Amino acid sequence: MMPKRSVLAAWVAALISWSAMAGDTVIVDVGVISMLEPGVQEGQNVTVRNGRIVAIGWGEVPANARIIDGSGRFLIPGLAEMHAHVPVENPYRDDVLFLWVANGVTMARGMIGHPTHLALREDLLAHRTLGPRLVCCNSQ
Numbered sequence: 001m002m003p004k005r006s007v008l009a010a011w012v013a014a015l016i017s018w019s020a021m022a023g024d025t026v027i028v029d030v031g032v033i034s035m036l037e038p039g040v041q042e043g044q045n046v047t048v049r050n051g052r053i054v055a056i057g058w059g060e061v062p063a064n065a066r067i068i069d070g071s072g073r074f075l076i077p078g079l080a081e082m083h084a085h086v087p088v089e090n091p092y093r094d095d096v097l098f099l100w101v102a103n104g105v106t107m108a109r110g111m112i113g114h115p116t117h118l119a120l121r122e123d124l125l126a127h128r129t130l131g132p133r134l135v136c137c138n139s140q
Helices: 004-019 092-103 117-123
Strands: 022-031 041-051 052-057 066-067 077-084 105-110 133-136
Touching: 092 105, 117 133
Parallel strands: 022 066, 077 105, 105 133
Antiparallel strands: 022 041, 041 052
C-alpha cells in the first residue's frame, strides 16, 4: 500500500502540473518541509492558484476554494531527476512516469535523447500524458 505522504505528493504534483484547473485549491493543516527553513512547519495552509503555489501560512482560506485536508501529511518541494533514462516503449514508459510523479518528481532531464522524447515532452506539457516536466538531451 502506498504511504499517505506519497499519495499526497502525487496529488499535489498532478494538481500543479494540470494548471488549467479553475479557482483556488487550499491544502489545509499540512506539514510543510521547506528548502528555506529547518524542520517541519506544522499546520500550514498552502494555496494553489492557476497551477502555482501563491501562499503558504496560517492565513484565511479564500472563499469558494477547493479544500484538501492535509492533516497528518507532509508537503515538500518538487524533486528533480537530473539523470533520467526515460523509457521509449509503452506501457513501461507510462509506469515509470507515474512512479516519478507519485514520489514527488516534478521535473526530469532525459539523458537518452531518443527522438520520441520530443513528442513525449509536448504530450506532458499539454497534459495528454501524466508525468513530470521533461527536459530532453540531444542524442548526437
